[in-house]
Amino acid sequence: MADDLNSVKTYHHGRLRQALLEAAEAVIAERGVDGFSLRETARRAGVSPAAPAHHFGSARGLLTALASEAFRRFGDALEAADAMAESRAGRMRAQGAAYVLFALQERAKFELMWRYALIDPDDPDYQQASRRAFLILDSASRGEGASASPGSLDPAMAPSIACWSLVHGFARLALDGAFGTEEGAAERAARALLPAVLRHLTL
Amino acid sequence: MADDLNSVKTYHHGRLRQALLEAAEAVIAERGVDGFSLRETARRAGVSPAAPAHHFGSARGLLTALASEAFRRFGDALEAADAMAESRAGRMRAQGAAYVLFALQERAKFELMWRYALIDPDDPDYQQASRRAFLILDSASRGEGASASPGSLDPAMAPSIACWSLVHGFARLALDGAFGTEEGAAERAARALLPAVLRHLTL
DNA sequence: TGTACATCAGTGAACGCGCGTTCACTGATGTAC
DNA sequence: TGTACATCAGTGAACGCGCGTTCACTGATGTAC
Numbered sequence: 372m373a374d375d376l377n378s379v380k381t382y383h384h385g386r387l388r389q390a391l392l393e394a395a396e397a398v399i400a401e402r403g404v405d406g407f408s409l410r411e412t413a414r415r416a417g418v419s420p421a422a423p424a425h426h427f428g429s430a431r432g433l434l435t436a437l438a439s440e441a442f443r444r445f446g447d448a449l450e451a452a453d454a455m456a457e458s459r460a461g462r463m464r465a466q467g468a469a470y471v472l473f474a475l476q477e478r479a480k481f482e483l484m485w486r487y488a489l490i491d492p493d494d495p496d497y498q499q500a501s502r503r504a505f506l507i508l509d510s511a512s513r514g515e516g517a518s519a520s521p522g523s524l525d526p527a528m529a530p531s532i533a534c535w536s537l538v539h540g541f542a543r544l545a546l547d548g549a550f551g552t553e554e555g556a557a558e559r560a561a562r563a564l565l566p567a568v569l570r571h572l573t574l
Numbered sequence: 575m576a577d578d579l580n581s582v583k584t585y586h587h588g589r590l591r592q593a594l595l596e597a598a599e600a601v602i603a604e605r606g607v608d609g610f611s612l613r614e615t616a617r618r619a620g621v622s623p624a625a626p627a628h629h630f631g632s633a634r635g636l637l638t639a640l641a642s643e644a645f646r647r648f649g650d651a652l653e654a655a656d657a658m659a660e661s662r663a664g665r666m667r668a669q670g671a672a673y674v675l676f677a678l679q680e681r682a683k684f685e686l687m688w689r690y691a692l693i694d695p696d697d698p699d700y701q702q703a704s705r706r707a708f709l710i711l712d713s714a715s716r717g718e719g720a721s722a723s724p725g726s727l728d729p730a731m732a733p734s735i736a737c738w739s740l741v742h743g744f745a746r747l748a749l750d751g752a753f754g755t756e757e758g759a760a761e762r763a764a765r766a767l768l769p770a771v772l773r774h775l776t777l
Numbered sequence: 778t779g780t781a782c783a784t785c786a787g788t789g790a791a792c793g794c795g796c797g798t799t800c801a802c803t804g805a806t807g808t809a810c
Numbered sequence: 811t812g813t814a815c816a817t818c819a820g821t822g823a824a825c826g827c828g829c830g831t832t833c834a835c836t837g838a839t840g841t842a843c
Contacts, residue, residue: 540743
């Protein structure tokens with residue numbers, strides 16, 4: 372029977388955790404990160420406002436899970452871009468483009484990823500997901516297997532940090548409307564300027 | 575009599591507008607941008623919750639005024655740094671250091687400056703203050719008098735945008751704890767890494 | 778195969794909260810004559 | 811110099827809001843025998 376896959380409304384949802392994450396994603400995509408509300412998320416998932424607590428403990432817990440998931444997909448995007456390029460500079464540029472593309476396409480999620488007032492940055496899952504993303508960037512900008520760790524102040528980190536800063540800054544400026552606030556302005560700026568901007572980095 | 579400068583509590587405040595801006599600044603410095611509240615601001619200024627409306631219209635109005643003022647001081651800091659250096663590269667690096675220093679020292683204000691969900695980015699005063707800051711950066715990275723405008727997609731903008739992106743990204747990553755979340759970690763990272771990072775920029 | 782029971786995943790009503798804004802008001806100031 | 815009056819800059823109580831979380835509960839599921 373396809374019944375239990377479709378319309379039958381049962382007391383137990385079955386995949387509520389995933390459904391809540393999707394609903395939350397939709398809420399922030401529509402209303403912005405600041406417009407998030409746990410009750411609205413529950414409403415969209417068709418569930419009582421108390422239900423999310425069962426899976427995430429609190430609103431912060433849900434957002435932390437969503438941010439972790441976002442970081443994972445972000446890492447995937449960087450990895451995929453990396454695999455398409457060959458030279459060191461080529462890898463770095465491909466990743467830089469993917470970085471900015473992700474930020475523009477998944478705007479709200481990208482902002483959430485860095486919103487420490489709303490998530491728990493000490494969550495192990497979050498930590499692991501965000502650290503991984505940096506290591507992918509790092510390995511491209513220093514060429515081959517990553518060695519140092521994100522938190523270190525080793526001067527050997529400078530190239531990676533410079534690369535990271537450049538693309539991160541460009542993405543945020545674009546999101547914040549520095550290149551115009553009209554519809555599509557950020558995307559146009561990225562297309563027109565990003566390649567030239569990336570060329571200003573010496574590795 | 576010094577009375578009217580000190581303790582005498584009069585019905586009319588006299589400089590309430592300024593007092594509210596200062597109170598708001600203190601609130602976000604203590605509680606973070608997300609912790610802002612108009613009522614709390616009024617409380618600190620020793621005034622009823624309805625008073626701010628008289629000077630700023632709404633909470634958003636107050637925050638927009640605060641962000642504009644922040645951008646003005648930010649521009650001043652960039653300008654001062656610029657005046658200390660001589661070569662083009664020197665000016666750019668001095669401004670870059672000032673940029674990051676401002677972000678770290680005036681953390682909450684710096685974040686507010688870019689928080690479009692809370693302010694009105696179309697406010698003329700805000701526009702002018704933010705545009706000015708960019709033009710100072712721009713004039714250093716292209717050498718001498720600024721020519722193009724922030725919104726343009728002219729490829730000649732690439733050096734300025736690259737410089738801007740680099741320092742903006744570094745600042746945000748530092749604030750967001752990418753270099754560690756312990757007390758003072760961001761400052762230490764800036765001291766240890768920023769000069770080397772700035773050297774990766776070709777002008 | 779059937780039954781008892783523990784555990785799990787939801788409900789829905791209620792709580793208390795602090796918020797931004799509104800409203801009719803009043804005390805102080807400044808200006809015209 | 812004194813008075814009338816408009817304007818300005820505050821008050822403080824009230825409104826309605828949506829929020830996150832709590833609580834005692836119940837329906838469904840899975841497991842042991």
